[in-house]
Amino acid sequence: MxxxxxxxxxxxxxxxxxxxxxxxxxxxxxxxxxxxxxxxxxxxxxxxxxxxxxxxxxxxxxxxxxxxxxxxxxxxxxxxxxxxxxxxxxxxxxxxxxxxLRRMHAIRTIDAEARQVTCEAGVILQNLHEAVAEQGLRFPLTLGGKGSATIGGLISTNAGGTQVLRHGTMRAQVLGLEAILADGSRFDALVPLKKDNRGFDLKQVLIGSEGTLGIITAATLQLAPAPAGRRVLWVGVASLQMARAFLLHCDAMAGMALEGFEIIPAYSLAAVLHHLPGSRAPLDTDHTWHVLVELVAGTETMAGLQDLAEQVLATAFEAGLIENATIAASESQAEAFWLLRESISAAERARGPAVQHDVSVAVEQMPAFIDTVAPRVESAFPGTKVIAYGHLGDGNVHLHVLSPAGSVQGEWQKTTGKKISALIYDCVAEWGGSISAEHGIGQAKLAELARLTDPVRLGMMRAVKHALDPGNILNPGKLVPLAPDQAKP
Structure with a gap:
């Protein structure tokens, strides 16, 4: 050296x-x-x-x-x-x-027959969507930051998004991977193999490792046929339990046509309507919770998609699961529905200080988890407001706590906010969940990971990090907590 x-x-x-x-x-x-x-x-x-x-x-x-x-x-x-x-x-x-890695933005190949694309890490998600759409295909992962998020970053954090319910997280989309390890050697596993039993699936070790084990430079990704059409539904429900029951109802009736299922509390919808110019509520009635549902169909089933959407809602009404609902009348209205969901974070930031938590518990437990934790936090920290929204179908919600009026941005998060987060993560641990469902650990949750994670899991993570990056030069201080006897880099 x-x-x-x-x-x-x-x-x-x-x-x-x-x-x-x-x-x-x-x-x-x-x-x-x-x-x-x-x-x-x-x-x-x-x-x-x-x-x-x-x-x-x-x-x-x-x-x-x-x-x-x-x-x-x-x-x-x-x-x-x-x-x-x-x-x-x-x-x-x-x-x-x-x-x-933003200069490395080449889409190397698109194989329409195999439904695969090989691209470099700096490719922006929205650009990938547009490129494969020209081939009648789609990359089935999307999120609000698609205009800036890169493929390498999405793989490194094992990103989720709004289509996980049907297609899974980024792990499920990655067929092959190219990465540079800490010694400068090149891990080349770009060619996808349906069956490969040569030991550990090493690409999966790198996915979600946040750049601490290797630098992802390219990937081969799974594509899906572009849907022939979709129906986007906005539904009002009385409670999270009803939202969960409606999810099971949709899954039973629509099966693989069910692509998205997002919950939105009344508070968040009101904040978005106040923040987003020209926006309007999809329903003319008030509801404690709202559900955004997307159904998709291929060419062979497109003719029956409208009937399916109507039957899903009609039978849900009959069963007493939902209070009111509408189906987007056009693609522009469908986009407007989704824009309401995607604008929640921006509306929240405009409102004032908050602490955000990206957590998961077992899917069937999520309604009870929210109903239990929200009043517990609000009682322990008077003046706060807990809101939960997101991907009910995969057990992952964004659990945010809004500060009392008059709180100082930055200062509140570093003081009271840290205590709130500790309480929420304690609750997540009590319920056997994860303190990071899709946004990663980074440096934000490093201390909490060390505090709450099983020592055996921590030991395995540290062993892998030391084996692949003994000099600790790859993104030190992120994801992998140092052992008490380890000096900082």
């Missing part, structure tokens, strides 16, 4: 070598260019960086990682910087490299 002494890397020597490797386009120390990438999307974490590297090829990524390993310089992989847990933000030392 090239260092000034036994502990301090020679950063000047590293930068000289990195400039020679990447050139002016691939490495910058320009503060104005780097500044937008130093703060996470939520504005909670701000770090500093020695430089920002933007390699254009997998070979350059490999060479850069080898250079970092030789000099003892750590790096922080970053895609669209749209993460929710501070996992792509450097620390405050100013000694880490931001590794941006």
């Amino acid at each position: 090239d260092t000034k002494d036994n502990n301090t890397p020679d950063y000047a020597a590293f930068l000289v070598a990195a400039r020679q490797l990447l050139g002016p386009r691939g490495l910058t120390q320009d503060a104005e260019l780097i500044e937008p990438w130093l703060t996470d999307w939520r504005g909670v974490y701000t770090g500093a960086a020695l430089a920002m590297a933007s390699p254009g090829t997998v070979e350059e990524v490999a060479a850069l990682v080898r250079l970092c390993a030789a000099h003892g310089v750590s790096l922080v992989p970053q895609g669209g910087n749209s993460g929710m847990s501070g996992g792509a933000t450097p620390d405050t030392s100013g000694h880490q490299i931001i590794l941006s």
Whole structure:
């Protein structure tokens, strides 16, 4: 290792070598260019960086990682910087490299017959959607940040989104993977094999590892046929228990046609209507909870999709499961329904300070979990408001706690907000759930992961990290809590 002494890397020597490797386009120390990438999307974490590297090829990524390993310089992989847990933000030392993969945005191949696409890590999700749509296909994962989120980031955090109910998380979409490991070697498993029994499924180890085990540079992804059409339903229900019963009803009647099932509380809908210009409530009646349902059909079943949607609602009314409902009359109205759901986070931010929790429990327990935890938190912290929304069908909700009026942004989250989060995560642990359902651990939940996770699981995570990244140069301080006897990097 090239260092000034036994502990301090020679950063000047590293930068000289990195400039020679990447050139002016691939490495910058320009503060104005780097500044937008130093703060996470939520504005909670701000770090500093020695430089920002933007390699254009997998070979350059490999060479850069080898250079970092030789000099003892750590790096922080970053895609669209749209993460929710501070996992792509450097620390405050100013000694880490931001590794941006946004220049690596090629869609290498689309195999329409096999329904597969191979693309680089910097491809933006929305661009991928548009590219495969031209082939009559779709990539069945979407989320509100699709205009900035990159494929590498989505894989690194095992992203979910609104179509998990039918298609699963990012893990289910990844057929093959290419990544650079901490020593600069290239893990090449891009070719998808239906059956491969050569031991561990190593690509699955890298998926969801938040850049702590390897740098994902490309992936082969599963595609699905583009639906011939869809029907989007907005439904009012009296309680979460009724929403759950309605979900089971939809699943029984619609089967594979059921693609999305999202719950929205009355409070969140009102906040969005206030925040979003020109928006309007889908129903002319008030309801404690709202449900957004999407049904899709292929060419062979498209003719019966409208009848199916109407039958689902009619039989639900007869069974007393729902209070009111409407079916979007056009594609533009369907998009307007979904925009209401996707605007909840923005409306919440406009309202004032809040702490957000992305949690999961067993699917069948989610209504009882929310009904139990929400009053417990509001009682323990007077003046707060708990809202829960999201993916009821897969046991994952966004459980947010809004601060009392007059709370100071930033200050409240760091004081009372931390106590609230600890209580919520304690509740999640009591119910046997997960403190991170789809947004990752990053640095936001690192301490809570160490506090609440089974020591055996923690030990396995640390062992894998040490085996693949013994120098701890890949995104240190994220995802994997250090053992008590380990020195910080």
